[in-house]
Amino acid sequence: MRALSSLRWKIALTTTMVCCMVAAALGILVHNVVARQIVGEVRKEADGDLDHALGHYEYGTAHGDVNAALDPPGLPEQLRQLVARGDTGSMVGRHEGKPVMWAAAPADEHALAVWIPYEETRDRLRDIDAAILASSVLAAGVVALAGLFLADRISRRLTTTAAVARRISAGDLDARVDFPADGDTRASAGEDDPRPARSRDEVRDVAHALDSMAGSLQDRLEAEKRFTADVAHELRTPLTGSLAAAALLPEGRPKEMINDRLKALHLLTEDLLEISRLDSGVEQAELARVELGRAVRRAVAATGLDASVRVLRDTVVLTDRRRLDRILANLLVNSHRHGAPPVEVTVEGPVVVVRDHGPGYPPALIEHGPQRFRTGDPGRGRGHGLGLTIVAGQATVLEITLHFANAPDGGAVTTLRLPVGRLTEGS
Structure with missing residues (x-):
């Protein structure tokens, strides 16, 4: 489930990142085009005022209604040097602390410059940038929500498929994937x-x-x-x-x-x-109240096999005595056939543990459970893998939790845990 949830967020984040990258690229492109156009219009207006001022300068008349001056103190140094080389140019600068668009040209060893206000143009560009940013954020949010919705649909369907796969691996072969019709x-x-x-x-x-x-x-x-x-x-x-x-x-x-x-x-x-x-x-179990410790002792004694029984805490359980005897007998036979003495049986409340001191269970049996006609180690004795298969089947009928493991110091360990809901504690 975590992996699928992670997949959902990965898809959503990837979609959002791609949207943000596209929005950023388009925003920069739009900003450059619009800024070039707007600044070009202001520069064109400044160049027109400069031509007007140059005409008046040549005729020695006033500059008219344009802001013009010879060698004004606020003229940017870059533009001043450009004019000194005999060229004409324009650039954004400041005049009396306010942003303006400068345009300057040489006039008798001087720099004739005009300036027009640029603050409104700058505010206009800022408004356009803010609109682009807001649109990008809105688009990214919408795409993120859409990506999260689509990724969630995919994730839920994959979660359903994974759950069915786990049910099948657990033995429920009737489990099938069934997607709703609206999922197409x-x-x-x-x-x-x-x-x-x-x-x-x-x-x-x-x-x-x-x-x-x-x-x-x-x-x-x-x-x-x-x-x-x-x-x-x-x-x-x-x-x-x-x-x-x-x-x-x-x-x-x-x-x-x-x-x-x-x-x-x-x-x-x-x-x-x-x-x-x-x-x-x-198969149906014939349930009856049974003292677990006494039942285990009788079952072990009935097999005639050498095994010690320890009852740490006895209890009364509701189970099928015959099927429980069958389970314990098969476990003891398996311990003597494929394990090594001593074989120990321990009862503690609803838990029965059967242990030997042999080589232990093969890894495949611990991972996948017992399988018929597979003994794991044929060289250690005769067998068809049916004893533990019967143990697993009878445990299922009795609703007993069965666990196969190996002891750290060697030996096979089989744990039987009877359902707690059926227990009445005894002495």
């Missing part, structure tokens, strides 16, 4: 928009790509779930028959080996069936 875009559920595109819309393209990806991913996962369920159901009947037939074999090492492999395959099939039921989303 509408991302349908994995299908192309039937309405003809009126203009190129990159955000709409991103939304369509996201919806298409989610739809494709959902189809593949559904196909995988159906395949898993079908395989498990198809294997269950022949496996049951095979186990019964194996029981009729004569005692000996061959029978033990066959029974061992058939039982392993039977457990794998039952795990697949359980996963398919969890994937279907129809």
Whole structure:
């Protein structure tokens, strides 16, 4: 959200800066053109007065109604030097403390100069500059608001798309981007928009790509779930028959080996069936009040695996005892199969922590969670990645928060946090 908000302000600021640069360039251009025109008119008037004064000077008559004098004290030095070289010129200066436009020409070793008031012209130029500045500020403000509005629309649509992407990554594959009609875009559920595109819309393209990806991913996962369920159901009947037939074999090492492999395959099939039921989303927990510390001790003892149990603070929770036992049993089996002793189980209020002292969980499992048929480190023992997948599925049914991590001094740490809203503290 911060990144998108930053994008909104960046677009608005960039638009405003471009507007200010264009306004400044146009203001300077207009100022130069208008100033050249106005000053040119005043200079032309001063040159006319100078010609009039020169005519009167040649005939030895009065200068008439123009302000003229020989070598006036206020004549700018630059203009005085220009006249001394025999040239005629004009420039802005001051006379008796007031701004004037000077015009001077040589007259018998003297400088004949005229001056006309320039204060009104200067005020006029200042008024024009103020108008240009006000117009630029107004234009920049309007463009900034328009840019902020457009950037906000883009930002809100990107925020919606990002939120849907996060929901999809969290497992909600039914999430889709749905822009309102006034945005001229509408991302349908994995299908192309039937309405003809009126203009190129990159955000709409991103939304369509996201919806298409989610739809494709959902189809593949559904196909995988159906395949898993079908395989498990198809294997269950022949496996049951095979186990019964194996029981009729004569005692000996061959029978033990066959029974061992058939039982392993039977457990794998039952795990697949359980996963398919969890994937279907129809599993319902049979909730009852359970003393968490006592339930954990019983579940650990029932596995027959070596693990210590510490109850720092017991509590009564509303949960499904059978599903909780299944979660703890799978975690202990995983700790003994892929970790190393000692295996420790700690109960503190609604939190249960299972820890071993092995190499820990692989980074991919911590980042993405357990995935079926991936063990992360096949070299450390047999496994199909189904145990932790079942743990995650059963935790979802019980609304238990599940967290996988590694201890700083080594070992895998699994934390189960039961919903606080269902708790009644006990002794």
